[in-house]
Structure formats: C-alpha cells, structure tokens
Amino acid sequence: MVIAENDIVILYIDEDNICLVKLKNDGSITNKKGIFLHKNIIGKEYGSKIYDTLSRNFIFVLKKTPELIATSLKKKTQTLYEHDISFICLLCNALPNKKIIEAGTGTGCLTYALANCVLPHGVVHTFEYNEERYTEVKKEFEDFEDVINNIKFYHKDIINYNFEDFKNNEIDAIFLDMPNPWLCVEKAKNVLKER
Incomplete structure (x- = not known):
C-alpha cells in the first residue's frame, strides 16, 4: 500500500523510540538519527x-496497528502495554459489532485497540474524568479515521454517573x-447484557 499525504504512520527509529506521525508534504521529524x-x-x-537528509541514518515507516500505537503514544498516565491490551480485549x-464501556481513557491505547476489535458497527464508550486528558485524547483521535466513528467520548467521572445514556x-x-472500580459496579451492572 502506497503512503499518502495526511496518512498517519508509525516511524520506527529504534526499539526504544517509536513515534506516530501525520504526514504533511512540507513536514519533517528530527530525532537522534x-x-x-x-x-x-x-x-x-x-x-x-x-x-535522513544526509543519507547517513535510516528509520522504517510502518502501518499503524493497535500494538504500535500503544508503544508510540505519550505515556502521561499509567499505560497498558500490548500483552495486557490483547488479554483485556480477549476478556471483554x-x-x-459489540458495545463496550471503558472507564479511564488515559492515553487511548486500549480505546484504539477495543475500537479496532468492534469494527465495523460496534461502539466503545470511553469515560475520562480528567479534562486535560479527555480533550487531548479526543483531539488526537480525530486523525484516526479508521475508528473515530466507533468511539464515543465522555468527559465524566464514572463513579458519579448513573448510566442514564x-x-x-x-x-x-x-x-x-x-x-x-468497585465504587461503580453496582450502578453499571444493569447496562450489561446477561450471558
């Protein structure tokens, strides 16, 4: 698949440095290489x-996946890593086409993985009480056209939420x-489907 302007790609610099970039024809990225x-x-x-511009060093351009996005997103909260995310998706x-509620959006790593799993018609309802994180992750996800229509963001404290929606x-x-989490289990249980 040929990469185009405005595509979001993963740049693999080395095993400790992987970044997510939206490509612009006049853009550049500077790093240690x-x-x-x-x-x-x-x-x-x-x-x-x-x-690089001096043809001395190189990086690899990779297609974004939930695992690579989890590795590349800024770690501003306690982040779940790939093996944890895979196991959580399995347990959920x-x-x-499933509908899932996630409380504690954080960096959005799990949100992205869950949204990928429930495509094409499922929904991930994700709750974040911290306004700065909510605003930041919601803006970041605007570029994720592959999953944005499958995610609903809520700036709410789920502990004080009555699940009226x-x-x-x-x-x-x-x-x-x-x-x-035990503080909202009683209120949340009614919205769960019976198995």
Whole structure:
C-alpha cells in the first residue's frame, strides 16, 4: 500500500523510540538519527527504509496497528502495554459489532485497540474524568479515521454517573481502568447484557 499525504504512520527509529506521525508534504521529524522529510516517506510502501537528509541514518515507516500505537503514544498516565491490551480485549470478548464501556481513557491505547476489535458497527464508550486528558485524547483521535466513528467520548467521572445514556442489557462488556472500580459496579451492572 502506497503512503499518502495526511496518512498517519508509525516511524520506527529504534526499539526504544517509536513515534506516530501525520504526514504533511512540507513536514519533517528530527530525532537522534537526523532530519527526516515527510516528502521522502510519501509515495513509499509500508516497511520501507527512509534515510535522513544526509543519507547517513535510516528509520522504517510502518502501518499503524493497535500494538504500535500503544508503544508510540505519550505515556502521561499509567499505560497498558500490548500483552495486557490483547488479554483485556480477549476478556471483554471484544468482537465485531459489540458495545463496550471503558472507564479511564488515559492515553487511548486500549480505546484504539477495543475500537479496532468492534469494527465495523460496534461502539466503545470511553469515560475520562480528567479534562486535560479527555480533550487531548479526543483531539488526537480525530486523525484516526479508521475508528473515530466507533468511539464515543465522555468527559465524566464514572463513579458519579448513573448510566442514564444506556438502556438495560445494552452493553457487552465494561472495563474499569481506575483506582477504585468497585465504587461503580453496582450502578453499571444493569447496562450489561446477561450471558
């Protein structure tokens, strides 16, 4: 698949440095390996080796996946990593067209993975009480056209939320990534589908 302007790609610099970039024809990224021009990435295939402006060092351009996004997102909260995310998706039975509630959006790593799992018609309802994190992750996800229509963001404290936006037996799974999940279990249980 050929990479185009405005695509979001993963740049693999080394095992400790992986970043998510939206490509602009006049854009560039500078890191310890040099200056890399976006125009040298646009038109290439995923997996290509991209050289810096001095042709001394290189990085790889990769297609975004939930695992690589989890590795690349800024770690401003206690982040779940790839193996944890995979296991959580399994436990939530995150399959196409399911409806899932996530509390504690954080960096959005799990949100992205869950949304990928429930495509094409499922929904992830994600709650974040911290206004700065909510605003930041919601803005970041605007560029994720592959999943944005499958995510509903809520700036609410789920502990004080009565789940009035949901019908009884509507939700397939709830994942509570928060310090005190037991405080909302009683209120949340009515929206869960019976198994």
